[in-house]
Amino acid sequence: MKLCDTLSATLTAGILAVSSSMALADAGHGNAAAFGRPGEDHHVSRTIELRMGEMYFEPSRIEVKPGETIRFVVINEGQAVHEFNIGTPETWDSHQAEMARMVDEGMIDFDRIEHARMRRMGMMHADPNAVLLEPGEGAEIIWEFPGEATQVGFACNVPGHRETGMAGQISFRAEG
Ligand SMILES: [Cu+2]
Secondary structure: OHHHHHHHHHHHHHHHHHHHHHHHHHOOOOOOEOOEEEOOHHHEEEEEEEEEEOOEEEOOEEEEOOOOEEEEEEEEOOOOOEEEEEEOHHHHHHHHHHHHHHHHOOOEOOOOEOHHHHHHOOOOOOOOOEEEEOOOOEEEEEEEOOOOOOOOEEEOOOOOOHHHOOEEEEEEOOOO
């Protein structure tokens, strides 16, 4: 266990160096990332329901097996627009700049997503690893985690939300 942790920490450092530049180049275009890729329905082994609100995810910690495909059912039970985004601090930092621009341009209000304006600006916000929801909305994301433990988590990138604790942890169980 000790050895595994050390190994995965070492691996993670290398993987992150690659993934952050990949994420910048590929943001939102559905390519495989170091933290997993869009999963297929017939591979789903579990469904995890996640609720979002000000400023939390419930649950905020989940455990997955290496290579596992999970169906996330995400529900926004809050008063504000929230995002569920699977990634790493590096991918969130670059995505958050985009989100800040969407807020500045009026594409995202406090409790409303201006889809028409978003389309006009050519920003569809259709990343396979993320979903942006108005209050009361729900959505599903099927995600296949990598075969080896790596750094991955989930967060809301609406400006100010991750900073106030709207982030969650994903850890890998040892057994396959
Ligand atoms: Cu949020």
